Amino acid sequence: MIYDLELMKVGKVYDNGTTAVAGFDLAVTKGEFIAFLGPSGCGKTTTLRMIAGFESISSGDMMIKGIRMNDVPAQKRPTSTIFQNYALFPHMTVRRNVGYGLAVKGMPKAEIDAKVDRILATLGLEDIAERKPERLSGGQRQRIALARGLVVEPDILLLDEPLGALDANLRKAIQNELKLLQKNLGVTFVFVTHAQSEALALSDRIVVMNQGRVEQISPPHQLYTRPNTPFVAQFVGRNTIFAGTVKGSEGGMTVAETASGTLAGKPSAAFDGGAHVNLVVPAEAIEVVPAQEARRERIAADFGGNVIDATISRFDVVGHISHLAVTLPDSRSIALEGHVEKYRPDAFAVGSQVVLSWSPEQATVIPAH
Numbered sequence: 001m002i003y004d005l006e007l008m009k010v011g012k013v014y015d016n017g018t019t020a021v022a023g024f025d026l027a028v029t030k031g032e033f034i035a036f037l038g039p040s041g042c043g044k045t046t047t048l049r050m051i052a053g054f055e056s057i058s059s060g061d062m063m064i065k066g067i068r069m070n071d072v073p074a075q076k077r078p079t080s081t082i083f084q085n086y087a088l089f090p091h092m093t094v095r096r097n098v099g100y101g102l103a104v105k106g107m108p109k110a111e112i113d114a115k116v117d118r119i120l121a122t123l124g125l126e127d128i129a130e131r132k133p134e135r136l137s138g139g140q141r142q143r144i145a146l147a148r149g150l151v152v153e154p155d156i157l158l159l160d161e162p163l164g165a166l167d168a169n170l171r172k173a174i175q176n177e178l179k180l181l182q183k184n185l186g187v188t189f190v191f192v193t194h195a196q197s198e199a200l201a202l203s204d205r206i207v208v209m210n211q212g213r214v215e216q217i218s219p220p221h222q223l224y225t226r227p228n229t230p231f232v233a234q235f236v237g238r239n240t241i242f243a244g245t246v247k248g249s250e251g252g253m254t255v256a257e258t259a260s261g262t263l264a265g266k267p268s269a270a271f272d273g274g275a276h277v278n279l280v281v282p283a284e285a286i287e288v289v290p291a292q293e294a295r296r297e298r299i300a301a302d303f304g305g306n307v308i309d310a311t312i313s314r315f316d317v318v319g320h321i322s323h324l325a326v327t328l329p330d331s332r333s334i335a336l337e338g339h340v341e342k343y344r345p346d347a348f349a350v351g352s353q354v355v356l357s358w359s360p361e362q363a364t365v366i367p368a369h
């Protein structure tokens, strides 16, 4: 199979000796929307720049449509890049900004005009075609940058935090537009972000990076519900992690002994008895029951043994949502929420005892390291 983009053990060591990226493996099919997600400094931008050709590749191979690109200069690669600041030319009209990439390639004017008109129409920019970008809104400038990237008909569009300069509401609106546009055009997008909500909302698959390495590559839902590593469990979603050692297996679930008792979850790999593991429990999976109502054994039976005692340490109602904080016996605090009908203020007073439980299916057991 020929992929649109392939990274094979790609690495980057900067001249000062900094290893920014190591052993990066990824295969992207045509039309996929891929996000690189990770904390500042994890190597997302470096990887994007190596794909674009703005940064040399220190080791490994990078292929686009089966052709090795390591030594192909940036302007000869079938990629376009959109930067966070959009890098628009302030003195040029929108139309000239969008057509610039075609003009430098020496394309005849009539052909440029036809392509520019088409992309301006696709992005709803016809009405501002003769204006200059400095007089336009952030959202409009973002669309112009997108038009400029797409007009050259790249195989792969590379986007470096392209929504970072927009305010929260506009960001949401443009996210939806971007996703629709990408699906309609069928162009492969590789997108860098440190905002997990953006990666989860937009991508077909997310590459989570940490200290120059790939931690996990998964579709959003899987990444959110089934983290493979302790880093991903902490970085994505709202998970509580219980460290423990494996006792055995029961009905396909791994049972582990933890400081909070014997807990069970779905294994992410095969574990031997005694193996050090982390049991990852998403906040969404946790049920809170007042202790006086709680018939502990019944709940333990219903939830495959997963029961922990806790104390309510905060309770606020915002609109129709109750926001709870519960304190575990080991002093950790977990923030939870639910409809006010489910978590009623009178039943969950601050200081009252509660029982937390979750179904083992919804917890994931991962290696501790």
Ligand SMILES: Nc1ncnc2c1ncn2[C@@H]1O[C@H](COP(=O)(O)OP(=O)(O)OP(=O)(O)O)[C@@H](O)[C@H]1O
Residues within 6 Å of the ligand: 014, 015, 016, 018, 019, 020, 038, 039, 040, 041, 042, 043, 044, 045, 046, 047, 194
């Ligand atoms: N030109 C450079 N020379 C030396 N080191 C660099 C250079 N550019 C980046 N680095 C280092 O490489 C590592 C990865 O940086 P990179 O910019 O790729 O991370 P990032 O995940 O994109 O971060 P951010 O979200 O802050 O942009 C960091 O340790 C950074 O300090």
